[in-house]
Amino acid sequence: MQKLTVVDPETKSPDFVAENIARLRALFPELLTEGKEGVAVNLDVLKQLVGDKTVTDTEEKYGLNWHGKRLARQIALTPSTGTLRPCPEESVDWDTTRNLMIEGDNLEVLKLLQKSYAGKVKLIYIDPPYNTGKDFVYPDNFQDNIQNYLELTGQVGEGGQKLTSNTESSGRFHTDWLNMMYPRLKLARNLLRDDGVIFVSIDDGESPRLRVALDEIFGEENCVAQFSWRTDGNFDNQAKVKICHEYVVLYAKSIDAFPHPPVVDPSTPQDSKLFKPEIRNTVVKNGPKNPVSKITLPAGFPAAFQAGRIEMRQTPWPAYREDAIVENGRLTQSTVVESGWSSKELLLEFIGSGCKAILDGKGQETTFVIAKSGAIEAVKRRSDYQSHVISVLNGLGGAQKATAQLVEMGALFNGYPKPVELLRYFVQMASDRDFTVLDFFAGSGTTGHAVMAQNVEDGGSRRFVLIQLPEALDGNVDEQREAAAYCERLERPCTIAELTKERLRRAGKKIREESPMFAGDLGFRVFKLASSNIRAWEPNREKLVETLEASVEHLKADRTEQDILFELLLKLGLDLTVPIEQKVIGGKTVHSIGVGTLIVCLALAINAEEVESLALGIVEWHKAQAPAGESTLVFRDSAFADDVAKTNLAAILQQHGLQTVRSI
Numbered sequence: 001m002q003k004l005t006v007v008d009p010e011t012k013s014p015d016f017v018a019e020n021i022a023r024l025r026a027l028f029p030e031l032l033t034e035g036k037e038g039v040a041v042n043l044d045v046l047k048q049l050v051g052d053k054t055v056t057d058t059e060e061k062y063g064l065n066w067h068g069k070r071l072a073r074q075i076a077l078t079p080s081t082g083t084l085r086p087c088p089e090e091s092v093d094w095d096t097t098r099n100l101m102i103e104g105d106n107l108e109v110l111k112l113l114q115k116s117y118a119g120k121v122k123l124i125y126i127d128p129p130y131n132t133g134k135d136f137v138y139p140d141n142f143q144d145n146i147q148n149y150l151e152l153t154g155q156v157g158e159g160g161q162k163l164t165s166n167t168e169s170s171g172r173f174h175t176d177w178l179n180m181m182y183p184r185l186k187l188a189r190n191l192l193r194d195d196g197v198i199f200v201s202i203d204d205g206e207s208p209r210l211r212v213a214l215d216e217i218f219g220e221e222n223c224v225a226q227f228s229w230r231t232d233g234n235f236d237n238q239a240k241v242k243i244c245h246e247y248v249v250l251y252a253k254s255i256d257a258f259p260h261p262p263v264v265d266p267s268t269p270q271d272s273k274l275f276k277p278e279i280r281n282t283v284v285k286n287g288p289k290n291p292v293s294k295i296t297l298p299a300g301f302p303a304a305f306q307a308g309r310i311e312m313r314q315t316p317w318p319a320y321r322e323d324a325i326v327e328n329g330r331l332t333q334s335t336v337v338e339s340g341w342s343s344k345e346l347l348l349e350f351i352g353s354g355c356k357a358i359l360d361g362k363g364q365e366t367t368f369v370i371a372k373s374g375a376i377e378a379v380k381r382r383s384d385y386q387s388h389v390i391s392v393l394n395g396l397g398g399a400q401k402a403t404a405q406l407v408e409m410g411a412l413f414n415g416y417p418k419p420v421e422l423l424r425y426f427v428q429m430a431s432d433r434d435f436t437v438l439d440f441f442a443g444s445g446t447t448g449h450a451v452m453a454q455n456v457e458d459g460g461s462r463r464f465v466l467i468q469l470p471e472a473l474d475g476n477v478d479e480q481r482e483a484a485a486y487c488e489r490l491e492r493p494c495t496i497a498e499l500t501k502e503r504l505r506r507a508g509k510k511i512r513e514e515s516p517m518f519a520g521d522l523g524f525r526v527f528k529l530a531s532s533n534i535r536a537w538e539p540n541r542e543k544l545v546e547t548l549e550a551s552v553e554h555l556k557a558d559r560t561e562q563d564i565l566f567e568l569l570l571k572l573g574l575d576l577t578v579p580i581e582q583k584v585i586g587g588k589t590v591h592s593i594g595v596g597t598l599i600v601c602l603a604l605a606i607n608a609e610e611v612e613s614l615a616l617g618i619v620e621w622h623k624a625q626a627p628a629g630e631s632t633l634v635f636r637d638s639a640f641a642d643d644v645a646k647t648n649l650a651a652i653l654q655q656h657g658l659q660t661v662r663s664i
Helices: 016-027 043-049 069-077 106-112 146-152 173-191 207-218 277-282 344-352 399-408 420-428 446-458 478-490 496-514 541-551 561-572 608-625 643-655
Strands: 032-035 038-041 083-086 100-103 121-126 136-139 163-165 192-202 223-230 245-252 293-297 311-314 335-339 368-372 375-380 436-439 463-468 525-530 580-585 588-593 598-601 632-635 660-663
Touching (some): 069 173, 083 106, 100 496, 121 420, 146 525, 173 192, 173 207, 192 207, 207 223, 207 245, 399 420, 436 446, 463 496, 561 588, 561 598, 580 608, 632 643, 643 660
Parallel strands (some): 100 463, 436 463, 598 632
Antiparallel strands (some): 032 038, 083 525, 293 335, 311 368, 368 375, 588 598
């Protein structure tokens, strides 16, 4: 039975350096050599492989460079030995929810999520610090490790380190911001599906550097758009030009795999109460302002209603008529329809075919919708309806609207939150209704709120993963005083992460009250970043005997079985919301995770006479669950009375086909 320790790969997040070396060795074994710190790349061989006979390392290269870039790349590749501790008492619907709210340094959390969520996220949205000189950018003595995080948040030491704003007087104004962002963006890309996308909000200050950094990480060819978002906020009256917009940069992991976004122009007013959820996003409320043509629909033309006025719409622009009379599902008289379509022939072909599906210029099925206020039915509808997305975002509100939304729920946030409508619009750009959305600068929690609201609207089952640093709120600072007082009234720690969680609670409650028939997920599981549950070997030379005795039990005494279970989920690559069952077998509590994918027994003592009944009971339960793939079994190493008990248990399990048996 292999014993897992802190140095084993299973107890760490993925080692990207080792994986990259393995890939290089498989493709170009001659490329690798030995350096003073281990494996190294022979740059001369690399140049020969790519046909470069002249370039040297000292020559100029195109790209974005800054002091610390090499370290930033190295930080992204360094595995984390931390864990995420579950907090059911701070969660909502812990047993059933698939949503996550993780409190911690997002760099370390992104590392920990690599095994469980790599290639599984469809959409990432982040609203990072804009580097204005007033927002948090980096901690003093930035080291990006668990100890630094614990000191930063005051969990160890004497109150923790201070968070430092990157003021414009810093000689490394852009450098510090890039060193903070670069490793996080590198790790984020790994989590995206092949058809996934990332949206990043930014202003003029760092927009140029963000674009070049994203070009390098995602590939310039995968830049989809840079949106201009009309923020509708207050102007700086001292500015020579009144800035009323920000940017949202959109990159795809693979531009070829990312479909055309199935949403309409957000500047077109829509009354959500008029439309059924299943096709609301396929309808444009207003008709074209400048119709291209007028076409007469004959009496008897099929319509979707027995009686009443109708509106007819189709991509890319609707045909509409508000005074048409319908009886028994057909027009009672010939009706002139104004059309904004660019192709009159396409509309004529559609009408001539009796509203049957036709193909567009790309050979894809089009859609025609006939609608009436209060009820809508589709004559023919595609699930992946395509419409135009434009790069100027109007009518979605700004920070003032977002703040008003928080106040309406009785929540507060210090800063500049984004409006729910903006985030819902981005969520709609993904054609699926069942995917994972990640936001690792969660702030007020707008992304989580938007995902829940959109699921209510269209019946989707999207889930969110939010990450937020528990940055302290200072009641002595004007901008933070009200938010700090709010946390005190709630009797919770004065941190931004607490504001995030409270906003999610209130948003879910409000949605439930307004949509009592909605049976979807409005909860979230809370996890907090912490050091590993596995005790590292830290010998005390002055008390060597005591140190050796303590090392016998190398699981930390202040950690629960649940803490250990979720660290195993992370390190073995299982979802943090996977079902967990438990059963008493041979007098010991045994946990089955993911329908037998992982079976864990953390009993404090297993005697030799208990081994057989425990092992055979686990075998029987495993057969009943019949997991699709190979199962991993984990036991507490210190529980075994002796090596004989451990060996016998492993032998019985392996005789019945359970080969992967570990101790921790």
